[in-house]
Amino acid sequence: MTLSIKHISYSFNGCHILKDVSATVDIGKIIGLIGPNGAGKSTLANVINGLIRPSEGVVHFERRNLIGLSPQEIARLGVARTFQGQHLPWNSTPRQCLLAVVRLNIRSSVNSESDYESNAKDHGTQVESFLNRYCLNEVSNKPVRDLSFGQQRLLSLAMACTRTARLLILDEPFVGLKSAILQVVIDTLRTQAEAKVVVVIDHTLSAVREIASSIWYMHNGRLITFENYTKMVSSDVFRRTYLGVNILNSEPKVADDIDAEKKPIRSLNNKALGNRSKPVLLLDEVSGGYGSKVVVNQASLEVFPGEVVSIIGVNGSGKSTLLRTIAGVTHFFGGSIYFHNERVNSLPPDKRVRMGLRFLVQDHRLFRTLNIRDNLLISIYALEQASGSLTAKWLTKKSLSAKHAATRSLAMLESDGLTVTDRTTSTYSGGEQARIALAQLEFGNPRLIILDEPTSGIDGIAIQSLVSTIRGWHQRRIPVVIVEHALEFVASVSTRVLLMKGGELRPVDQSVQRDPQMMEKILIRSQ
Numbered sequence: 001m002t003l004s005i006k007h008i009s010y011s012f013n014g015c016h017i018l019k020d021v022s023a024t025v026d027i028g029k030i031i032g033l034i035g036p037n038g039a040g041k042s043t044l045a046n047v048i049n050g051l052i053r054p055s056e057g058v059v060h061f062e063r064r065n066l067i068g069l070s071p072q073e074i075a076r077l078g079v080a081r082t083f084q085g086q087h088l089p090w091n092s093t094p095r096q097c098l099l100a101v102v103r104l105n106i107r108s109s110v111n112s113e114s115d116y117e118s119n120a121k122d123h124g125t126q127v128e129s130f131l132n133r134y135c136l137n138e139v140s141n142k143p144v145r146d147l148s149f150g151q152q153r154l155l156s157l158a159m160a161c162t163r164t165a166r167l168l169i170l171d172e173p174f175v176g177l178k179s180a181i182l183q184v185v186i187d188t189l190r191t192q193a194e195a196k197v198v199v200v201i202d203h204t205l206s207a208v209r210e211i212a213s214s215i216w217y218m219h220n221g222r223l224i225t226f227e228n229y230t231k232m233v234s235s236d237v238f239r240r241t242y243l244g245v246n247i248l249n250s251e252p253k254v255a256d257d258i259d260a261e262k263k264p265i266r267s268l269n270n271k272a273l274g275n276r277s278k279p280v281l282l283l284d285e286v287s288g289g290y291g292s293k294v295v296v297n298q299a300s301l302e303v304f305p306g307e308v309v310s311i312i313g314v315n316g317s318g319k320s321t322l323l324r325t326i327a328g329v330t331h332f333f334g335g336s337i338y339f340h341n342e343r344v345n346s347l348p349p350d351k352r353v354r355m356g357l358r359f360l361v362q363d364h365r366l367f368r369t370l371n372i373r374d375n376l377l378i379s380i381y382a383l384e385q386a387s388g389s390l391t392a393k394w395l396t397k398k399s400l401s402a403k404h405a406a407t408r409s410l411a412m413l414e415s416d417g418l419t420v421t422d423r424t425t426s427t428y429s430g431g432e433q434a435r436i437a438l439a440q441l442e443f444g445n446p447r448l449i450i451l452d453e454p455t456s457g458i459d460g461i462a463i464q465s466l467v468s469t470i471r472g473w474h475q476r477r478i479p480v481v482i483v484e485h486a487l488e489f490v491a492s493v494s495t496r497v498l499l500m501k502g503g504e505l506r507p508v509d510q511s512v513q514r515d516p517q518m519m520e521k522i523l524i525r526s527q
Contacts, residue, residue: 002025002026002027002061002062002166002167002197003024003025003048003059003060003061003167003197004024004058004059004060004061005021005022005023005024005044005048005057005059006022006057006058006059006060007020007021007022007056007057007058008020008021008022008044008047008054008056008057008058008059009021009054009055009056009057010040010043010047010052010054010055011055012423012427013421013422013423013427015419015421015423016221017040017043017221018040018043018044018047018054018221019220019221019222020056020057020222021040021044021057021218021221021222021223022057022223023216023223023225025197025199025214026197027166027195027196027197028193028194028195028196028197029193029197029198029213029214030189030190030193030198030199030200030211030212030213031197031198031199031200031212031213031214031215031216032200032202032208032209032211032212032214032215032216032229033045033199033200033201033215033216033218034201034202034203034205034208034215034216034217034218034232034238034242035217035218035219035241035242035459036219036241036242036431036459036460036461036462037429037430037431037432037434037435037457037458037459037462038418038419038428038429038431038432039218039219039220039221039429040218040220040221041171041201041218041429042084042171042201042429042430044218044223045081045169045171045199045201047059047067048061048066048074048079048167048169048199049066049071049074049075049079049081049169050066050069050070050071050073050074051071053067053068054067061074061077061078061079061166061167062077062078062166064077066079075165078164078165078166078167079165079166079167079169080160080161080163080165080167080168080169081160081168081169081170081171082156082157082160082169082170082171082173083156083171084171084172084175084430084457085363086149086152086153086156086363087156088144088152088155088156089144090143090144090145091143091144091145092143092144093140093141093142093143093144094131094136094139094140094141094142094144094147094151094155094158095127095131095140095141097144097155097159098127098130098131098155098158098159098162099123099124099127101159101162101163102123102126102127102130102162103123104163105162105163105164106123130158130162131158133158133184133188134154134155134157134158134184134185134188135154135181135184136151136154136155136158139151139316145290146290146291146293147316148176148315148316148317148319148320148321149175149176149315149320149362149453150176150177150178150181150315150316150485151315151316153173153175153176153177154177154181154185154315156173157170157173157185161188161189161192165196166195166196166197167196167197167199168192168196168197168198168199169199169201170189170198170199170200170201170202171201172201172202172203172430172456172457173185173189173200173202174202174204174207175202175204175453175456175457176315176362176453176456176485177315177485178314178315178485178523180314180523180524181314181315182204182207186207186210186211189211190211193213199216200212203431203455203457203458203459203460205229205233208229209229212228212229214226214227214228215227215228215229215231215232217232217235217237217238219237219241220241224237241461242459242460242461243460243461278304278305278341279302279303279304279338280303280304280305280339280340280447280448280479281301281302281303281326281337281338281339281448281479281481282301282302282303282336282337282338283299283300283301283302283326283335283336283337283338284300284335284336284337284338285298285299285300285334285335285336286298286299286300286322286325286332286334286335286336286337287299287332287333287334287335287503288321288322288324288325288330288331288332288333289321289330289331289333290321290330290331291331294333294503295318295321295503296318296321296322296325296503297318297502297503297504298334298335298504299318299322299335299500299503299504299505300505301498301505303448303479303481304479305477305478305479306474306475306477306478306479306495307479307480307495307496308470308473308474308479308480308482308493308494308495308496309479309480309481309482309494309495309496309497309498310481310482310483310484310490310493310494310496310497310498311481311482311483311484311497311498311499311500311505312483312484312485312487312490312497312498312499312500312508312519312522312523313499313500313501313523313526314501314523314526317500317501317502317503317526318500318502318503319483319500320362320452320453320483321503322483322500322505323359323450323452323481323483324359325337326357326359326450326481327349327352327357327359327450328344328347328348328349328352329349329359332345332346339352339355339357339448340355340356340447342355353444354444355447356444356445356446356447356448357446357447357448357450358441358446358448358449358450359450359452360437360438360441360449360450360451360452360454361452362452362453362456365437366425366433366436366437367425368424368425368426369424369426370424370425371421371422371423371424371425372410372413372420372425372428372436373410373420375425375436375440376409376410376436376439376440376443379440379443380443380444409439409442412439413435413436413439418432418435418436429457430457431457431458431459431462434454434456434457434458434462435458435462435465438454438466438469446478447478448478448479448480448481449473449478449479449480449481450480450481450482451480451481451482451483451484452483453483453484453485454466454482454484455484455486455489456485463489467489467492467493470482470493471493474495482494487516487519487520487523488516490513490516490519491513491514491515491516491519494513496513497512497513497519499522499523499526501526508522
């Protein structure tokens with residue numbers, strides 16, 4: 001027995017987040033830790049690696065009690081961890097990051113400085129091996145800040161797997177990874193598991209199904225163990241709390257070969273778009289990037305009222321950079337951007353927001369030290385303010401309309417299953433923070449909504465709610481531009497799909513846009 005969790009409980013501000021959690025796992029096993037947003041999955045990981053001290057219970061790793069030890073002490077005992085957020089040194093390169101880990105491994109395994117120096121010649125060889133294994137060799141000398149989200153995810157995973165650790169805890173490792181690279185990661189983790197315990201927290205059920213030896217399912221702070229994926233997806237608790245299926249009705253059970261959280265829904269179409277003569281958004285040979293690096297290369301695009309335009313592409317193809325260029329938050333190199341017939345090339349991001357552009361970034365960017373209501377109020381106040389910067393006087397000003405709008409949004413979040421309290425948003429799960437950020441998009445008469453990987457880190461119920469929200473925008477003729485890796489979701493919500501390759505946009509044939517498998521083949525060929 002390598003990892004033993006016994007009767008772990010944890011409360012925060014009167015909210016019981018973990019409730020008498022117990023489980024054990026032996027070396028050589030890969031555990032899939034699954035559950036709806038806010039179930040306590042990341043909190044349990046934080047308890048294991050020492051970021052949180054539970055109110056009750058113990059955690060033993062290789063017969064050593066981890067409770068009360070610092071994260072650094074636990075790491076030295078052989079526990080490695082990745083996080084939902086990108087905790088990386090932004091000014092370093094992937095080569096430098098992996099070299100630091102390799103040197104740490106060697107230093108911790110030798111007894112003297114001379115032994116360390118004698119092993120130093122192997123540093124470069126090991127680093128090259130890891131760069132190739134995780135498909136990072138082509139960006140090995142780029143600053144981390146200039147990598148795509150998927151490449152940053154790969155680097156975070158590479159640094160954790162490169163560690164000489166015996167317990168590996170991976171929080172959302174598959175987010176933003178496309179099919180070919182995802183399979184490389186899965187195969188690598190299988191190899192890692194031969195000498196480790198691996199705990200994978202992720203909403204990509206197809207990947208969890210392929211890799212996990214057994215399943216830990218969390219709901220409302222409690223943990224249920226399943227011997228395999230099939231047992232989990234056939235259970236009533238999974239169907240009710242993850243998929244939102246009423247177990248009392250006659251709906252069929254979820255088969256074990258279905259990626260349940262991405263069940264296709266009837267697709268939108270272009271019939272209701274009406275007059276397409278005036279685009280809401282027009283890109284004319286737009287180029288953008290970071291520093292002096294051109295990532296988006298002369299991209300042209302028209303988006304009309306009511307359209308839902310999805311952009312697919314491999315990691316590093318420029319998808320997120322294109323969205324950031326439209327929003328005005330990255331370097332603009334050339335071309336023209338028109339928003340409601342107004343040229344906005346040099347317009348700052350806040351002015352574009354006041355014109356009705358809404359941008360949901362992949363990491364949500366909430367005020368983590370504030371509660372949900374205050375996050376919503378700041379969004380409303382900022383949009384109502386006529387000019388100038390957000391001031392303390394403005395924030396303290398009584399605004400009945402703003403408070404009513406925030407109250408309505410809070411009520412909608414609660415009706416959607418989110419428990420609203422005075423907790424700071426940093427204490428909510430990544431999926432719950434995504435739902436809060438989505439609620440902010442509705443304020444101030446949105447005229448164009450841009451979503452960067454909106455399904456990342458959210459459960460099946462939240463995905464169904466997101467689909468309904470996008471359909472509502474479609475019916476209100478609010479155009480939506482989406483960058484998304486989940487092709488089943490793309491096929492479900494899109495009126496049009498584009499492929500991005502090497503910073504250029506290309507149309508995807510209409511006959512392919514409803515077929516996720518065909519779109520996946522296009523992605524593979526584009527690499």
